[in-house]
Amino acid sequence: MSHAQIDYNIVPDVTSTYLINDVHIIKSPTDSFGLGDILIENGLIKKVARQIDPPIDAQVIEADSAYAYAAFIDGLSHTGIAKSEGKEDRPKVKFPGAAPNDVAGITPEKLAAEMVSGKESSIKSMRESGFAISHTAPSGKMLPGTGALIALSRGDAEDLVMKEKASIYMQFSGSRGVYPSTIIGVMAKWRNLYKNAQGLSDHRRMYKTNTQGMQRPKKDKSLQALIPLTNKEMSLFAKASKPKEIFRALQLKKELGYNLVLTNVKYVTPALQKVKQSGAHILLSTSLPKEEKKDKKSDKAKSDDKKEEKEKNPEKEALEKRKKETLKSYKSQAMMLEKERIPFGFSLMGAKPANVKKNILKMIEQGLSQEAALAALTTNPAKILGIDNVTGTLSEGKLANIMISTQPYFDKESAIKYMFVEGSKYEMEVKEKAAEGEAGEVAKSLVGAWSYDIEIPGDGQSGTIFISDAGVIEVEGDDEPGDKDEAENVKFNEDNVLFTLTVVNNGMELIVDFDLNFAGDSFEGNISVAEFGSFPISGSKKSSPE
Template sequence: MNFNTWINIFTILENNLRRVCMDFKLKIQMLLFFGSLLSALNGVTMAASGVADVYAIRAGRIVTVSSGVIENGIIIIRDGIIEKVGDNIEIPVEAELIEADSLTVYPGLIDACVSLALKKKPVKKPPDSSSDSDGETSPPESIALLQPEWMASDWLDPKDAKIKSYREIGVTTALTALDDGIFIGQSCLINLAGDAPEEMIIKSPVALHIGFARQRGDYPSTLMGVMAFQRQTFLDVNHHRLLWERYARQKRGWRRPLANKSLDALFPALDRRMPVIMLADRENEIKRALALAEEFRLNTILAGATEGWRVAELLKSQQVPVLLSLNFPKPDQVTGYPFKLKIEGPKTEPASAEATSDKKSEPEKDDAEMSEIYANAARLSQAGIKFAFCSKGLKKPEDFIKNAAKAVKHGLAEDAALRALTLNAAQIFGVSNQIGSIEDGKIANLLLTTGNIFEDKAAIHLVFVDGKKFEVKKDPSKKADNNSGAAPANVSGAWSVTVESPQGAVAATLTLHQSGSEITGEFSSEVGASPIYNSRLSGNELEFSVKLIIAGSPLEITFYGTVTGNSMEGAIDLGEMGSAGFTAIKPEYQRL
């Protein structure tokens, strides 16, 4: 072959090689392009479907609690954790973007003491605790109130209907335990989301709970009896431990002490390894609780303390933190009221045409009588006492925030109130590195609301619990309390009620008599009839309580219903037994 032929061959090879290289380069570029496109589309698809675990919240205002307020800030949530919070953050391409320029973001609220998300209360049986030959004393016969080994974490119910009610007012975390008894059991700190108990638990156990429940017709039936029972039990624990310590040193020649799981469960409390939450509301209960704590050197937290202002100096001197109940007592339930009434006489208002005609002045009069009670939190704050708010004793979850706002109106600083709803509880329970404020690395428990959370016009739009997003949808058929001036619904008549109880549907009859907003009547079921009390009708919202005798013991239940014409539906607070739904129908011809 001549030279020209070789030149042609090399030219053809060069052109083919260049074409192959260009094709390969094009393929690589196409692969990179479609890979990026697929990744972006995947993120968009996940966000659109609501299953993305990455969120970016662009908010007008972020109240961190721990580090002030961030205006026009961004929060990145990934895998249930706050990845980043600040005012100049790059938003990940895979994140679901939540535009909240007009909203304020707060840390999720913490209810510091409540009976929530628990299965039906177990039957309390006396533990095996008879005396042994070494003289170990058994607790009194009303031993059913001695169950410190009971663990709330073993009885969690993720399907409790009340969880949603609390979550929709912004509560994302709660300390839950039984709310009655003497040695009640051990509490559990939970997040209010999850399909299984294990998904809800933040810390367990948190504390041993001790109460001052009296037994009607049985020991202990008085406060002094309860104190004697508590003190004797702690003495029994010390003696029980001494027997076992002696037996551990020398087993030969000594009778083996009897096992007692209830007394064993109190060891950590006496060793100060576990805090003791004392449920005490009234002045005398608080003083005796603190005396017991001082005698046995307990690491004490006080819960309830609705008369805390009466013993503020004592609480301060003993450095006792408080889980302050927002279940305000009535003035006549406060210690010293009968004596005050006897000395000062009943309050009278000067009669006048204006006073008798202005019905709207009644709420203001009631508020004036309650001012000292509403100012309880402010008094504790002024005394330098650390406290967190709880709903202990409240019947309606929505009153939790409303009553916190009343505390603010009666002298409590807003920032102190917000800390009492968030970071203070986290610090008291030893989990402030996980919850209580909006910080990098903490659990993504958040609530998004319009404006100031303590204002009546504030409305919660979104709640995040463990990074899971929940939309709060208000029922337009329900009227808010501040619209209570609307004409009351006609509820007078005989209602056929169906209660969806944990054991199935139960039929009952509700007979109501109405005079304006004044409601009286009777509730009848297979367990008997009971008059209603504490009734309140606001527009089409009806609330009332009844007391039923179940297995020989009184049980107070409270109905919350929304009336629409001749039908009614709502929820029932069953106290320690949880909650249930109900519906009722009133045929037109049954009106009274």
């Protein structure tokens, strides 16, 4: 930062050397160092060790056994760039089929780096959610521009930009009223543009060696901006949230052969194998579909209604069920990618940074491992963005991009206490929250024996769940009468009951999570088996204690 002017509103930092004392150091998703100290100097991680003596100029931060992680990296968003204001004017052109590139939404030459403003509040909210770097791109239509990597710190735009030309950003959205206006227009236009960028690149190369009898290469800023893509010096980041867009993006990659990063992916399941074969990278969206909140106020009245509805309307029930299954499968995307060994990062495009943790925890509930979640926030995006040599882990010599959390980050109650972005320190307010983890109280209505049915396509499974008034839960399958398994991690929360069951099958230990919602004499919910997904379960009361 270069503040040439006198400004007494700011008290300058005394030092850029920090020692973080007594902190659990998670160097990388697979390397937990344990308790130790971290020394930061000139924006870099100088040293990581069990015990570091503070240098004379160091500001010592007592971390009180908090947890230090490499700060997160956002795979792609519009962070730091002001949203375009108001409604777009409808373009006025004589020939809508031949509109100038900028009217047609084709501006790959537009640099995000030149649009970033340090004053944008999005930078702060990203940072407060644990991110130190964003890959940011302009918004627009088909080819909004060239993406940049920015540090999420305070300061002038120029200071923030780490890499000016990091990517070409593409969307499958047409321009209103001018060519290309539809997905088919966009696909065709892209082929045309790309091949002409290749042609221009060739032409320029030839022209350099021999101008004799040759026309000069055309000046076309859009095509010029695409040349690094044709040379594989850059990747195309294509926004492809749903399977159809993913297939389309893969098709174009296959035809034209550039490096592709699928961005803002929300649901990839049907395209998984093709993605795997294509070598394209994935940035998963951190946003999840909206879930209806349970109306707790009139639970009793509602459950009566519901019961009546159910009896009358099995069709509605079936539709609800399919929706729930779909919702679950959206939440399971990260787990599935991990299982398929497809490394992925996260993209915060259109997502609220403050919801990142909440949503990742939902993904973890569906079986995503914490290691994979952390990799998706740190090492994977670093690799995808080509900056893994400078950041992504807490290794000596890398950027001092550090996030310090009061508890392990993936604990529900953890809070971010400090952020370091290239050595600059930011301290967050941490709100105290009540401790959790108690089993909760068993509602009297739940005590007793409950029959259950698990719906698995093609077959099912049934049995009995026993709930004691002490809150002990046992499960007995009909296929193995007399063999009761006791549940662990039991949590009662009014009509909602959570527990886990460990099942051993052929020497393989599997954990089954139950999430049941009781209403009167029946319940429904889901079981999830880490690697296999989740299945609906429902049941009704068999007996109550006398």
